[in-house]
Amino acid sequence: MSANKPLIDLHELKARIESANVYALAKRTGCELAPKLSLELGRNVWLKREDLQDVFSFKIRGATNRIAELTDEERACGVCAASAGNHAQGIATAAAYYNTKAIIFMPVTTPAIKVAAVQSHGAETRLVGDSYDAACEAAITYAQMSGAVFIHPFDEISVIAGQGTVGREILEQMPRTPDAVYIPVGGGGLISGVGAWVKSVSPNTKIIAVEPEGAPTLLTSLEAGQPTTLESVDSFADGVAVKRIGTHTFDVAQRLVDEVICVSNDEICAAVKDVFEATRTVVEPAGALALAGLIKHTRLGQAPEGDSVVILSGANVNFDRIGHIVERAELGAGEEMLFAAAIPEKPGAFLNFCNALGRRAVTEFNYRYTESDTAHVLVGIKTRDLQDREQVTADMATHNISITDLSNDRLAKRHLRHMVGGRTSTSIAEVIYRFEFPERPGALTDFLIALDDRWNISLFHYRNHGNTTGHVLCGFQVPKGDMEALEESLSKTGYPMSEETDSKAYEYFLRA
Structure with missing residues (x-):
């Protein structure tokens, strides 16, 4: 709790939610029981379907409420906003309805x-x-410069109040008071509005915030006691990929949120699959974030026993991202295991390995002969759940096969399983770096131009995932004593980077 005087009075915010003007454009979306998920998780799971809004996101609520409040003079000047997705569509739709000009600034x-x-x-x-x-x-x-009204995507009380109507609907629609509401967090507008209403009507209902591990803006700010800017943000769940929570939203959230859960990208992908199986709808990663949090909370034995509501916040997903989500979903659910196995490079060893696998379904198998006594193979197999991975390790050990679980190894998942080729020469020192760059036209070319041609590139892997951020794995041959100069040169690209030379995946399959 901050020692400073609160910026927003919660009683006033509740009144603003009660009078919010959102239903000219927003739907009263359903709050549906998910029977299969309820059975699997041992509690009633309800899905608040904000993915069914006409713009496929809850953002229409805050945008509509804010623009509805404009004076005639303000409408004559028009509105503007910055957004890469859902807020932009909400503002555009509301502006058209209220007959005011809208200009949306979007990243390239x-x-x-x-x-x-x-x-x-x-x-x-x-x-x-x-x-x-x-x-x-x-x-x-x-x-x-123009006099247009700038509408913030989350840090305005009118926007927060509009989003708060989601919470009001939940309590009106539920047959019983829910024990917990799981809410995705980016800038904090949704959790502030929903939390304000729910806690005012049902103080014992837990408000659980869910964030991606790569964008913990609320958790970081709570630990610091004030809104804190993240140094970097993983853009996978782009609907919540925010560097800094709002000042007003943090003020509300720190008073109302009972707990924060952070989930991995693989866990998010698994939740996207669970939503599809429950609704036959493909939601965006941010849309499944809250469900991923409930599933993780349940596995940890920390979720409330009774009714839990999960807000499915949106379904604006690019078609070319679906393949990547599907690929990672089984890893996140524990239904696939990716591992490296060391087997003797001799006749009969492969048959022994297959016997150790037993009747398990193989999803992929990568092997390349090397002039060595030991071969390393990269294997993907179907598993029942996360615990089953331990049994795989035990089964392999009974056949004297040592394995390393790479299911959570970023290098293996993102690059290695899609690469071809072999190891570099033992006579040349090599270092490996991972880079991130904005996924815009010409970005990859710009990246290559920025690299100093003083060092030979010995490895290069890039794969487009339909995201706003591209990922490159790059190897360099570096003469002894030249590392400092290489680091200085690479920093000039301006892109975030991380050395991966010590990665286990690199050691097994790429290092000389």
């Missing part, structure tokens, strides 16, 4: 399908910079 990295969606609602789009921050700065500058 925004997928074309999202730009087209905003334009289809009648808004003008302007692509600026590689990140939300750059687009936001441009939008604020435009507002100052």
Whole structure:
């Protein structure tokens, strides 16, 4: 709890939610029992279906409420916003309904399908910079120069109040008071609004915040006692990939949130699959975030026993990302195991390995002959659950086969299982780096141009996943004593990077 005076009065916020003007455009979405999930998790699981809004996201609520409050003078000046997706569509739709001009500033990295969606609602789009921050700065500058009203995606009380109508509907629709509501968190607008209503009506209902491990903006700020900017953000769940929680939303959240759960990208993908099996709908990663949190909470034995509501916040997912989500879903659910096995490079060893696998279904098998006494193979197999992975290790040990579980190894999952080739020469020193860069036209070329040609590139792997961020694995041959110069040169690319030379996956399959 902050020692400073609260910025927002919770009684006033509840009143603002009660009077919020959202239903000109927003639907009262259903709150549906998910029987299969309820059975699997041993508690009643209810899905609040914000993915069924006409713009496929809860963001229409806050946008509509904010624009409905504009004066005639403000509507004449128009509105502007910065967003790469859901907020943009909400503003565009509401602006068209209330007959005011809307200009949306979006990063250059925004997928074309999202730009087209905003334009289809009648808004003008302007692509600026590689990140939300750059687009936001441009939008604020435009507002100052033109007189247009800048509408923040989460840090305005009118927007928070609009999102809070989700919480009001949940309590009106549920047959019993829920024990917990699981809410995805990015900038904090949804959890602030929902939390304010739910806690005012049902103080004993737990408000559980769920964040990606790569973007823990609320958790980091709670630990610091104030809104804190993250140094970097994983953009996989792009709907919540925010570097800094709002000032007002943090003020509310720190008073109302009972617990924060962070989940991995694989756990999010597994939850996307669970939502599909429950509803036959493909939600975006951020849309499944809250369910991933409930599943993890349950596995840890920490989830409340009674009714739990999960907010499915949106379904704006690019088609070309679905394959990547499917690929990672089974790892996240414990239904696939990726591991490296060391087997003797001699006749009969492969048969012994297959006997150790037994009747398990193999999802992939990668092997390349080397002039060595030991061969390393990269194997993917179907498993029943996370505990079953331990049994695999035990079964292999009975056949004198040593394995290393790489199911959570980022290098193995993101790059190695998609690569071809072998090991580099033993006579050449090699270092491996992982880079991230904005996924926009020309970005990969810009990256290659930025690399100093003083060092020979010995390995290169890039794969497009339909995300706003691209990932490259790159190897360099470095003469002795030249590492400092290499680091200095690579830093000039301006892209986040991390050395992976000590990775187990690299050691088994790529190192000389």
